[in-house]
Amino acid sequence: MTSTPRVRLDPSTRREQLLTLGVRLLATRSLDQLSIETLAEEAGISRGLLYHYFGNKSDFHEAVVRRAADDLIEATMPPPDDDPLARLAYGVAAYLDYVVENYEGYLSLVKGAGGGNPKLRAIYEEARTALTERLFEEDPDGLMLTDNPLTRMVVHSWSAMVEDMVLSWARDPAGVEREELLALMGGALVSLVDLAR
């Protein structure tokens, strides 16, 4: 029998690997169900070592959620494109896929942030700001969005609407097709911005 030689990883690489595993585990369970014990078992290492890497449970959750938020921001980054509508469509589709694939963890983040955990709330708000801010940054000439307080309010509330749609669709599609939903979510922003002109 041969076995893969164990490679000694430096601590920061090891920590990154463990975070990646934590985010993967979060796809199918809530944050409450993701304990350091669960991660230790899945990673095949001691709880003591995990406490060494992550401190306490609250710091561990914060690190996993921060990584999940970074993943979401990266996953929904459209390729360079001159057309704001094409970038919007890409972002919306990638967001839908991300939430469907990471449903339990995403839902628990929304609940944790909504319930007033200040650290989770801050990470959630940062991620949401990054996603909506991008729409303005990608459109410096204001082809789709004019940067003013009313449009900002519209974009923020549109993102709340999209989150609600995606979460209910992920829970129960109720016969609504993916393409139909995507067209609706993208089209909604265009219509709302038009109404707010």
Next chain:
Amino acid sequence: MTSTPRVRLDPSTRREQLLTLGVRLLATRSLDQLSIETLAEEAGISRGLLYHYFGNKSDFHEAVVRRAADDLIEATMPPPDDDPLARLAYGVAAYLDYVVENYEGYLSLVKGAGGGNPKLRAIYEEARTALTERLFEEDPDGLMLTDNPLTRMVVHSWSAMVEDMVLSWARDPAGVEREELLALMGGALVSLVDLAR
């Protein structure tokens, strides 16, 4: 000096009065800040008597929030009108005014429900269902809304959007006029339903 004679109230009337006071106190403070002690002080009666009426803190909060939800449902009930658009406009304006006048309490209800308190969540969901269900009931001929799963999804997510808009406007109007916001919120539903056809 004359004084108003003290009237002996039956227990259920007294409880109703205390709930009304609780809801009024909730306008300017969060649920966490609304203790039985605060209510006892404001009502000028003993804490012991309040525990007699409401049991424990959690039951007290549930009773106050249920009353607040009933108030919201009643306050946003449009007068009979054949025109679904007029009823929509009335409901949206009444909802905005209610949230502005009861900002702290409403925000804490949203947070409590979002944070996974199952009883608060149930009351919140019931109220939201009553508000959106009404739009379908008021429009049996489908003049504005056709009753199907996609339209239901749209109306639910529209209500999430409206809540987000109203909460951010109540916090900071950012120069957006009340009438402008009302037109946007009502118009949004019409546009969204149109997109979803």
